[in-house]
Amino acid sequence: MENYKQILVAIDGSTQADKAFQQALDLAGKYQATLGIASIVDLRSFSPNVSYDGTLEKEAMERVTTQIKEYVNQAEKAGVPEVKTYVESGNPKRLLAKEIPEKFEADLIIVGATGMNRVERVVLGSVSSYILARAMVDVLIAR
Template sequence: MANIYHNILIPVDGSQQSIDAFKKGVELAKELESQVYLVRVLKEKRNDALLENRETFFASLERYANSIGVAINKEIVYGDPRKEISTHLIERWDIDLIVMGATGKGRIEKMTLGSITDYVVRNAKCAVLIGR
């Protein structure tokens, strides 16, 4: 299959939908032989204990990707998640596909398309694949 997506961005927030989307994105990347950029976007820096938990979470996702033969680039980024995902990271890493969950961790977001996802779908200058 021709590689139509060279660089895939997969933002995660710890929600089950973002983890499921990550797994689908990694499987797609393996099939297409694409680069994967795993990112967690936070509004502000928090204490070291929370950062350590995030690193452990990232490490478990990386182990999953490696187990199916996909290497990932991973990073925690600080800023507005909507703008980082839909604009800044696309430009920084030359992203041509974003794979993300439909909703995040918030109660209201679980009932509708999440506000970050909705913003990304409307504003990203690349293809967006939404998983449930």
């Protein structure tokens, strides 16, 4: 296993993401690495039938920002030397596989295993599978 210096973890409030975060905390502590915490508001999840004036996105971004602050507090209490956060809206697959890891200069990406059932994975494809297939750095899938 490499001596990772820039560990990026994706969170979404799920149990799987919490497991990924715990793995990231352990490794960031072990390697004294910088921890990047990323959460993406997937705009595609908003129904086109709802009158959309930006309020839904704003509320989602506020929830995610509050959630990320809790993760940052945990990381600081665990002694992680440096924590950076990424709260963005858009396509989580693209953002987490390429854009944010490049910006953060990640050498490891940690994501939770998908919570989708078999049919959902076939139709939608999981974010974790997409990242695993396309990331240019090591990927750890937490279960």
